[in-house]
Amino acid sequence: NKQIVLASRPEGAPSREDFKFIDAPLPEPDAGQVLVRTLYLSVDPYMRGRMKDTKSYAPPYALNEVIKGGTIGQVVESSEPNLRKGDLVSGMWGWQQYAAVNTGDISLIDTGEAPITAYLGALGMTGLTAYFGMEDIGKPKDGETVVVSGAAGAVGMIAGQIAKIVGARVIGIAGSDEKCAYLKDKLGFDVVLNYKHEEDMSAAIERACPAGVDVYFDNVGGGISDAVLRHINRNARIPLCGQISSYNQEKPDIGMRPQTLLLTNTALMKGFLVSDYAKSFKEGRAKLAKWIKEGHIQYEENIVEGFEQTPEAFMGLFSGDNLGKQLVKVADP
Ligand code: NDP
CATH class of the missing domain: 3.90.180.10 (Medium-chain alcohol dehydrogenases, catalytic domain)
Incomplete structure (x- = not known):
């Protein structure tokens, strides 16, 4: 063994x-x-x-x-x-x-x-994370702009597709051209950004989101998130799912302090743990299984x-x- x-x-x-x-x-x-x-x-x-x-x-x-x-x-x-x-x-x-x-x-x-x-x-921990983060905090609506970082990962690709189901315009951020092509061509994301190729991430977000950002599903943190937060709209929702860019850092990464932006935009930024939704896993899994069966989620x-x-x-x-x-x-x- x-x-x-x-x-x-x-x-x-x-x-x-x-x-x-x-x-x-x-x-x-x-x-x-x-x-x-x-x-x-x-x-x-x-x-x-x-x-x-x-x-x-x-x-x-x-x-x-x-x-x-x-x-x-x-x-x-x-x-x-x-x-x-x-x-x-x-x-x-x-x-x-x-x-x-x-x-x-x-x-x-x-x-x-x-x-x-x-x-x-998709029907396990990562799919449920995407589901509850969107359902309970992100709450995307038809016509809104949703940005997902870590978009080609296990959580991110499901989170983006859930936002597409309700009719949102979805921008995915990922770290390779192959991943970006998959999100755009296979999953129908509206715009994709390869953060490794963007010299000015904030300008790239501004171009990709002419109407601003209503929901930012954050999987990565760091400079990518600083760039997205600069463009949030009034009443934006920010499910704080993960901060992978900091997990290997020995010292805290001090970036932009977004508090003023959150305040003036009356935005909600909320950390969440999927384990806190255990009582609703059955319901979440049934919803995800249905969307997969219907072809809404790949x-x-x-x-x-x-x-x-x-x-x-x-x-x-x-x-x-x-x-x-x-x-x-x-x-x-
Ligand atoms: P992924 O499948 O997304 O795998 C990790 C991906 O993160 C990599 O493929 C890589 O993609 C990206 N990445 C790695 N380092 C960096 C970096 N420095 N900057 C930007 N992107 C980076 O993992 P999961 O979908 O399982 O998890 C995604 C996030 O969600 C994690 O932060 C995780 O901790 C969090 N999480 C939170 C849960 C909760 O309950 N709150 C539950 C499950 C996950 P790329 O090529 O795009 O860089």
Whole structure:
């Protein structure tokens, strides 16, 4: 049973040396547990935060312990009445090939709705993040201008499409021409900006948003967000979803102070955590599944093959290797 533990706390960008592979014995499930075999695992930007030894909404990962995160697997051993051998389940057992998990910590996957990998992406944590950030805070309306940063990522591409469904004009910001072409040609974003090519991001936003910005779904923070915030309209809404540009920084990044702009535009900027919407996940998932079925939402997954590739897949999030949800395929069902 191969596992990956955190060997050291990354300084700046994470590197391969921060992770250690170990060979552990196959766990034996206790009463109330089943043995699961990992099929796919998720690597996510928030995990970088848990690698730091600082207080946050989720506790830091302990050194030399298995890195926990979103996982999909198959039950291989069960004496529990509600789960049978062969059942497909999702949970948070993380970067290990096998795990003994409490039945209360996993959910059965309804395989009729979508391919199982969707439960780590479009119908999982990242899709739900886009849904609740837009539904509860962004609230885009027909004819409004919506800007999404990190637009070609797992959360961003769904957030942008939700805004398109209500008839908004959507501007996506991403870090490669290939990603921008995908957003425009495949997903129908109205304007796309490759932030790596723009010398003056604020001028680019001004050109792309002649009527100003009504909703800014922020996945990245930093200079990109400073540029967008300069162009917000009266009563703009800004769901603060992520700040990936700062996750590898050792010192806080001091940019523009947007408070005056928020004040004079009576704008709402609100941080949110998808976990706080757990009571409504079922409703959110049903809505997303319906939109996917109707063709209103498409999604992309960047699947790396092989458990050994997990650290690279994680590190790739910070160099923008992924179009859509980054996953690692560990085994076939
Ligand atoms: P993505 O699939 O978007 O992957 C990360 C992407 O971020 C990369 O592909 C890269 O794309 C972009 N990126 C990396 N570094 C930078 C940088 N310095 N500046 C600008 N862009 C950068 O990840 P997710 O969709 O899973 O997550 C997106 C954001 O949402 C993250 O900030 C994450 O922490 C947050 N999040 C928040 C949740 C919540 O509950 N609030 C839940 C889930 C995610 P590119 O090529 O465009 O640079």
